[in-house]
Amino acid sequence: RxxxxxxxxxxxxxxxxxxxxxxxxxxxxxxxTKIDIRLVxxxxxxxxxxxxxxxxxxxxxxxxxxxxxxxxxxxxxxxxxxxxxxxxxxxxxxxxxxxxxxxxxxxxxxxxxxxxxxxxxxxxxxxxxxxxxxxxxxxxxxxxxxxxxxxxxxxxxxxLKREFHRMVNVLYGYCLVVNGVRISCSNVVGNGRPSEVIAVPGFSTMRERIVAVFGSKQLSSLIEIKQTDAVPSEILSEFGLPEEAYERKYELEGYISQPNQGRSSNDRQFFFINSRPCDPAKISRVINEVYHSFSRSQNPFVCLHIRTNRENVDINVTPDKRTLYVQNEKILLAILKATLIPIFTAAAS
Ligand code: ADP
Ligand code: MG
Known part of the structure; x- marks a missing residue:
């Protein structure tokens, strides 16, 4: 047994x-409201x-x-x-x-x-x-x-180094999404003193949390993702959706790199659905594609929170619960694309 x-x-x-x-x-x-992590x-x-x-x-x-x-x-x-x-x-x-x-x-x-x-x-x-x-x-x-x-x-x-790095990134995810929870993490190596890996006060806005985790310099290279009110029919049809498909089923909140301010690695992309960190491959791919059509630089930093009614997501897909099944994902992708294009256009001009 x-x-x-x-x-x-x-x-x-x-x-x-x-x-x-x-x-x-x-x-x-x-x-x-306070979580302290100590690693040796x-x-x-x-x-x-x-x-x-x-x-x-x-x-x-x-x-x-x-x-x-x-x-x-x-x-x-x-x-x-x-x-x-x-x-x-x-x-x-x-x-x-x-x-x-x-x-x-x-x-x-x-x-x-x-x-x-x-x-x-x-x-x-x-x-x-x-x-x-x-x-x-x-x-x-x-x-x-x-x-x-x-x-x-x-x-x-x-x-160990790689796994530790991944773990810190996972912790960043929680730091970016949870409201009013103070999170700290320290690590001790050999006979050294504990080094502080994370110390984030319990802020209430995503903006404040991004600054707390990555510094205000990071924020200055980001633009806010303000959701579009309308999805053009070309974009709908690109995703094989009928003209009338757009419903405001998904609410987007987040920040993304300005064109040409992205970074080389993919590890600074944070996605949340209803406050749950997740790794939505298709969403990430669409974002990177749109970004690359405006930018010569690598993939963007992304911190994106998607809110939707609970019946629109199934969180029970993989044991680690990071792969979520989103209903009508194509609508979500179309909204994302329609949201990002004007934002990047404005930032590039
Ligand atoms: P689950 O979270 O799916 O219920 P776990 O194995 O993670 O299962 O935890 C088992 C149970 O232990 C939880 O249901 C909860 O009652 C209790 N538990 C675990 N960690 C904590 C904690 N930090 N504070 C309070 N209760 C806890
Ligand atoms: Mg549990």
């Missing part, structure tokens, strides 16, 4: 980024995430790291109406099989003013449980990620 579980887990948590992403999402789901050796030795969220109820300790244990969904029909990030109850059980998991938590309704420290065995059962001091909230500690899968672990250590 142990082996089967580890193999399955490997599919849910394949990278450092997915591990950190799942833990950050749990903190956001718990209503945290880029996360390979230790990942510690502390939040000031609701904490975990004692009745949940037993099942916390067991597969399919979740406090977020009770009925299968709920799947359509979920607003939290998590809902599969797979993250902690996977992480527990792949590393040494310790949880320190105090639930907000716990009036004994004391927290609990729980160490879990790889199978997800409780190995030890002690009382300790803790403010309301939760600290999740992962030691030696992937060490239970020697081949994966070797690969992880070999590519």
């Amino acid at each position: 142990g082996v089967v579980h580890q193999i399955c887990s490997g599919q849910v948590i394949v990278t450092l980024s997915t591990a950190v992403k799942e833990l950050v999402e749990n903190s956001i789901d718990a209503g945290a 050796e880029c996360g390979s030795k230790l990942i510690e995430i502390s939040d000031n969220g609701s904490g975990i109820e004692e009745s949940n300790f037993e099942g916390l790291a067991l597969k399919h244990h979740t406090s977020k969904i009770t009925e299968f029909e709920d799947l359509g109406s979920i607003s939290t990030f998590g809902f599969r109850g797979e993250a902690l059980s996977s992480l527990c099989a792949l590393s040494n998991l310790t949880v320190i938590t105090r639930h907000k309704d716990n009036d004994q003013k004391v927290g609990h420290k729980i160490e879990y065995a790889h199978g997800g059962t409780i190995a030890s449980r002690t009382r300790c001091a803790r403010e309301c909230g939760t600290t999740v500690i992962l030691k030696d990620l992937f060490y239970t899968l020697p081949v994966r672990h070797r690969e992880f250590i070999k590519n």
